[in-house]
Amino acid sequence: MQQEQAVFTTIYNEHYSKVFRLCKGYFNGDEATAVDAVQEVFIKVWQHIEGFRNESSVSTWIYRIAVNTCLLYLRKASTRKELKTAILPERADEQYDPVTEQRLQKMYSCIHQLDETGRLIILMVLDGVGYGEIATITGITEDTLRVKIYRIKKSLTNCVQL
């Protein structure tokens, strides 16, 4: 148990930020929803921590759980209600920049206009996840993925420019 807790703590501290960014991007920049969804992701990570030992890539493993959780999170309102707590602290706003924030909001809005799978894929691309890993996370072949990403990038760039 203690060993599992230690493994979980390491995973949590190392991967929290990227899971948060993925969820925040998926939920149109809504931090409160993202915080709750991240909590659910890590609850699932903890519940499956035993199976993790045989996994080759922690990152892929975490992303798979995060992507699958985000996909259905808003569709299961009852689950969301149960998990709604304030156990994760609010962001420190010392470096708040309204211009950057506005640009980020525009970007989130454009990401939100994509379909759910496109949204999840581009969020991983933005976070620097390799195409091979995204293919493993989503189950799409790398060739199909490249075509998809090309289209999504084009659509996103056009939207942000408007």
Added chain:
Amino acid sequence: MTTFKQIQELWGNQQNHTAGAPNEIIRKAAQDTKAIKAKHKITIALLCVTVVMLLLYSIAFSSGLVNNALTGLVLMVTSLLIRIAAEAISYGRFTVIDIKNSLQQYAQQTVLFYKFRKKILLLLTPLLLVLYTAGFLLLLPGAKQHVSHGFYIYIIVSGILFAIFICWLIAKQTKKEIQLLQFLTRVQQALKGE
């Protein structure tokens, strides 16, 4: 902003969100597991208690029951037992959905699960509800002989209200799950590039 690279730079310059304590997640996970198990047990327990009550009723009044009333009891108990079995199978199918699978596999498994749920909600449940109601109606003449007039009226009124409530609950759940199935099917098609 004109290029994707610039969008990516903006993305990378976001402030990091401070992570909470991991122990809180572990505590919450334990609570969550307990709550899900409890909810499932309560559902099964309520259905089982109803079956036991009906069986006890049939044993207690078996001597005075006419054939119709016995048929009614059998219908009510059978429909409840089938519903319990369906719920147990459904729960079993839900637990095999693996959150660690790829998005495509996860969507596929979830679609299969909700297709199964759709059959339960749209075919089996209404059929069982009809059987249960028929059983209840067959039981009424027998009940009239054993209870006071006031209590008999109460049984009828509460029975009707219960039926309305159950129908509303089933309709709400069915709508929610069908919407979820439609959404997942769309996701599955998007992943296949359709």
